[in-house]
Amino acid sequence: MGSKNKLKRFHENETFSNVVQPKREEILKGFSLKGKWNTFFKNDNPIVLELGCGKGEYTIALAQKDSTKNFIGIDIKGARFWRGAKTALEENLTNVGFIRTQIELINELFAENEVDEIWITFPDPQIKYKRTKHRLTNSDFLKKYHHILKENGVVNLKTDSEFMHGYTLGLLHGEGHEILHANHDVYKNTYSPEEVIGTQTFYEKQYLEKGKPITFIQFRINY
Incomplete structure (x- = not known):
C-alpha cells in the first residue's frame, strides 16, 4: 500500500464515528470510555473484542x-x-467499533468485568523464544484478559499455526484454565462452532488453499 493511500485512510478514520484513536498518553491518564462503552454504543448489550483485527473481517x-x-x-x-x-458505516452496522492502539493497553481501555468475549484470530505466533512476551496468549496477556472479562467470559483462539495452538494448549493445561473446545482442524471436525467455520478471513482462505489446517481453542481463564 502506497504512503498516499495510507495517509488517505488515516484521515478518513478520523472522520468515522465508529473509530476511536486515543493517544497513548490519553489512555494512561484515564481513558474516557473505560467502563462506559455503553455510551459509545448507546446500549448495554454484551461486548465482544477482536484483538489484532487486521482488516476487521x-x-x-x-x-x-x-x-x-x-x-x-x-x-x-x-x-x-x-x-x-468503512464497511460497517456503509452497511449501517451500529454494533461495530474499532480502536487504534496497542493490545498491551487493553486494561486501560476496558474496566473490570466489562467484556463478555474475546476473539484472537490468526495472530503472529512469535515463534522465537525472545518474542514470548509478544504472544497474545502468554500468561501476562491472560491476566489482562481475565481482569476485563466477566465471570463466565470466554476467549477464542483461531490460528493456522500449530506452534501457537500447541503453546496455548500447554499453557492453559499448565495453569489450570478451563478448555471448553479444542481441535486441530475445524473444517474436518463436525462439532466446530458456526462462528468458527462460518467466517473466513482473506488470509484464512489462502491458508486453506495451501492445505493448512485451521485450529481452534475456546477457554475460560481461572486465577
Whole structure:
C-alpha cells in the first residue's frame, strides 16, 4: 500500500464515528470510555473484542450475524481496519467499533468485568523464544484478559499455526484454565462452532488453499 493511500485512510478514520484513536498518553491518564462503552454504543448489550483485527473481517462478520452484541476490533494499524470501519458505516452496522492502539493497553481501555468475549484470530505466533512476551496468549496477556472479562467470559483462539495452538494448549493445561473446545482442524471436525467455520478471513482462505489446517481453542481463564 502506497504512503498516499495510507495517509488517505488515516484521515478518513478520523472522520468515522465508529473509530476511536486515543493517544497513548490519553489512555494512561484515564481513558474516557473505560467502563462506559455503553455510551459509545448507546446500549448495554454484551461486548465482544477482536484483538489484532487486521482488516476487521471477523469483527464485521460476527456483527452481521448477531445484532444483540457489540463488537470492537483492536489493532495498531489503522490503515488496515479502515476497510472494516468503512464497511460497517456503509452497511449501517451500529454494533461495530474499532480502536487504534496497542493490545498491551487493553486494561486501560476496558474496566473490570466489562467484556463478555474475546476473539484472537490468526495472530503472529512469535515463534522465537525472545518474542514470548509478544504472544497474545502468554500468561501476562491472560491476566489482562481475565481482569476485563466477566465471570463466565470466554476467549477464542483461531490460528493456522500449530506452534501457537500447541503453546496455548500447554499453557492453559499448565495453569489450570478451563478448555471448553479444542481441535486441530475445524473444517474436518463436525462439532466446530458456526462462528468458527462460518467466517473466513482473506488470509484464512489462502491458508486453506495451501492445505493448512485451521485450529481452534475456546477457554475460560481461572486465577
